Amino acid sequence: MHDGRTRKDLGESVLRGLYSLALYLLSPITLYHLVSRGFRVREYFLRWGERYAAYRANPGRPCVWLHAVSVGEVNAAAPVVNALLAQRPDIRWVVTTITPTGSARVRALWGERVEHVYLPYDLPGSVARFLEHFRPHLALIMETELWPNMLFGCRDQGIPVYILNARLSPRSLRGYRLLKPLIGRALRTVACVAAQSAGDGQRYQELGVRADQVRVLGNLKYDIAAPEGLEAFVERFRAALGAPRPVWIAASTHEGEEQAVLDIHRRLRARRPELLLLWAPRHPERFERVREAAAAQGWKVGTRSADTWPDGSHDVFVVDTLGELMAFYGCADVAFVGGSLQPVGGHNLLEPAAVGTPVVTGPHLHNFEEVSRRMDQAGALRIGADADAVGAALEALLGDADARQAMARAGCALVADGRGALRRTLELIGPDLPAPVAHVP
Structure with missing residues (x-):
């Protein structure tokens, strides 16, 4: 048993090390990406520190962290965040995106009721600084954002992770083929994959999730509400x-x-x-x-x-x-x-x-x-x-x-x-929400 666990840890360490080394070697490309995108969308020139988890403000109290890559995922997350903002106003929310349009959508939906930063690159140092700064009590990741170092970092700090409204197309599954040994190990650390459909759940299992980690809850996009007025x-x-x-x-x-x-x-x-x-x-x-x-x-x-x-x-x-x-x-x-x-x-x-x-x-x-x-x-x-x-x-x-x-x-x-995925999702994550506090300073 001990030898098996040692081999498993060694395999994980080797895969994480190779993956992280590749990311560090490719870091100059991230700067090129920010600059090249910045010439088209000027917001990419701003807030670079957040991309590497360099923050000026002091850490706040622990939060519920939700990651939604861009506009579509933010909109899908909106029913969950809106419901919990109403039910649990004591929760401190941190919402991350990758794109400026996602950032703008977060601000349009929730203003100052949530904090927003860009998700840092999946470098070990950046991940450690992000988790230390925000100290998430719970991590909610929308749809198909699978960053191995972040998932392992949450496991190592005892932060339960739920992948909500999870989808994985056959094309995306093929795209993860080269990283499957690492992604599979990372996915086995999450509390639950809340899949949109049985097909999505099956493809997540093909990527490495255990069957007992998957729940098919439906698509949160059905719980969308018509705009007010x-x-x-x-x-x-x-x-x-x-x-x-x-x-x-x-x-x-x-x-x-x-x-x-x-x-x-x-x-x-x-x-x-x-x-x-x-x-x-x-x-x-x-x-x-x-x-x-x-x-x-x-x-x-x-x-x-x-x-x-x-x-x-x-x-x-x-x-x-x-x-x-x-x-x-x-x-x-x-x-x-x-x-x-x-x-x-x-x-x-x-x-x-x-x-x-x-x-x-x-x-x-x-x-x-x-x-x-x-x-x-x-x-x-x-x-x-x-x-x-x-x-x-x-x-x-x-x-x-x-x-x-x-x-x-x-x-x-x-x-x-x-409709109904919202209710099922709230029931799923409810036990891992932080305990209510009587007063929010």
């Missing part, structure tokens, strides 16, 4: 337009999809000259680029930041703000969700469905495999094989109010039926 928002939108106009939205689009959006809008306007495009690129650095690209087509282009609302003269309206996408989904007759005409893997299809907007998407949906399958089977989604097919689906729906209504009903019903 949505009805009034839509009324203001329509009042600004003046006369009724057909509206479609291209949401979460990526750079390689932008020409397709322009081509589709031109094609749709050939039949419906009054058609308005709402355009919400995935990344803020693309806001001005898509505005310029649409203006170059000869269209009159408005933006949320400059014009507030589109009027009867606008052909395209760029949603160049964060946190308002669901509200603008509610203003559209039909939605195209991007990240799906390229092998990005798609983006959240449930947000438009939750506000009653029919959804069209491209074929690349590996990040939303289970959701897209269920929506397709329910009649709440149309999947185009390519940009031309997406355009045809949008054109058909714009001309068929009955079909739009049927898809809207199916989408709303599917979201309602899928």
